[in-house]
Amino acid sequence: MDVALDLYGKAKRFGTWDPSDIDLGRERFDWDALTPEHRQALLGTCASFYRGEESVADTLAPWLMAAPRLEERMFLSTQLFEEVKHTEFFARYFRTVLPEVDPGAYFAPNLQGVLVDDIAEVSSRIRRAVDQDSDSRMAALVEGVTHYHGIIEGMLAMSGYERIDETWPSAESFRGLREGFARIREDEGRHIAFGMDFLQRSCAGSPRWRETVERTFDRYVPDLIAESPDLPPAAQRYRQLLAACYRRRRRDIGLEGGEPR
Numbered sequence: 082m083d084v085a086l087d088l089y090g091k092a093k094r095f096g097t098w099d100p101s102d103i104d105l106g107r108e109r110f111d112w113d114a115l116t117p118e119h120r121q122a123l124l125g126t127c128a129s130f131y132r133g134e135e136s137v138a139d140t141l142a143p144w145l146m147a148a149p150r151l152e153e154r155m156f157l158s159t160q161l162f163e164e165v166k167h168t169e170f171f172a173r174y175f176r177t178v179l180p181e182v183d184p185g186a187y188f189a190p191n192l193q194g195v196l197v198d199d200i201a202e203v204s205s206r207i208r209r210a211v212d213q214d215s216d217s218r219m220a221a222l223v224e225g226v227t228h229y230h231g232i233i234e235g236m237l238a239m240s241g242y243e244r245i246d247e248t249w250p251s252a253e254s255f256r257g258l259r260e261g262f263a264r265i266r267e268d269e270g271r272h273i274a275f276g277m278d279f280l281q282r283s284c285a286g287s288p289r290w291r292e293t294v295e296r297t298f299d300r301y302v303p304d305l306i307a308e309s310p311d312l313p314p315a316a317q318r319y320r321q322l323l324a325a326c327y328r329r330r331r332r333d334i335g336l337e338g339g340e341p342r
């Protein structure tokens with residue numbers, strides 16, 4: 082079975098949730114019950130996810146135009162719709178639950194490059210490559226899928242979900258926010274599976290594309306996962322989760338140094 086087509090079928094069946102159906106009626110009580118430190122940390126996480134979703138929703142269209150196979154373009158059309166819904170969820174959440182908060186003030190500035198500026202730049206390059214030969218298109222796309230599906234979704238987002246699941250104040254709290262995160266995480270699982278399959282197939286027969294993937298990882302991963310005794314425990318933990326996700330992505334693509342199955 083073609084993986085992209087299979088994931089397209091799954092997106093049609095499971096990607097049908099509506100962000101505006103999620104009940105946010107009790108969320109404010111949960112925010113008001115947080116300690117100032119916990120509130121600050123959770124705001125940082127939510128604001129960074131919001132900015133990240135907005136950024137990937139805004140930049141994805143060229144990936145859809147450049148993908149060589151119809152099955153890949155079919156899948157990417159579902160991904161584009163889903164990224165827009167994820168952005169809608171966070172926009173609605175802040176507007177409804179935290180109207181006095183400016184999410185931009187809580188966005189983690191160290192993510193501005195990888196999550197916003199650089200992905201916009203790769204997106205422009207893929208868009209230009211759409212009108213060029215298939216080799217130029219593929220070069221831009223392999224780098225773009227590594228950055229988008231491998232690093233942003235496959236490392237940053239996945240580590241973010243795991244981190245946040247370790248820090249909910251109680252099983253009963255934040256039901257709306259949790260439901261949103263759970264739905265988004267399910268969608269993201271399909272996006273990552275698509276991207277890793279694309280890279281695995283691309284790299285299997287080509288040292289050149291393997292080199293492109295490695296170069297893209299090398300540009301960001303060492304800084305993202307570097308541990309230092311000066312970091313607060315929460316930041317250390319996040320870096321460990323990022324490193325674990327990185328090994329999983331390498332395994333998915335079939336690169337050396339991946340996590341054993």
Ligand SMILES: [Fe+2]
Nearest residue numbers: 134163164167
């Ligand atoms: Fe998303």
Ligand SMILES: [Fe+2]
Nearest residue numbers: 164234269272
């Ligand atoms: Fe995604």
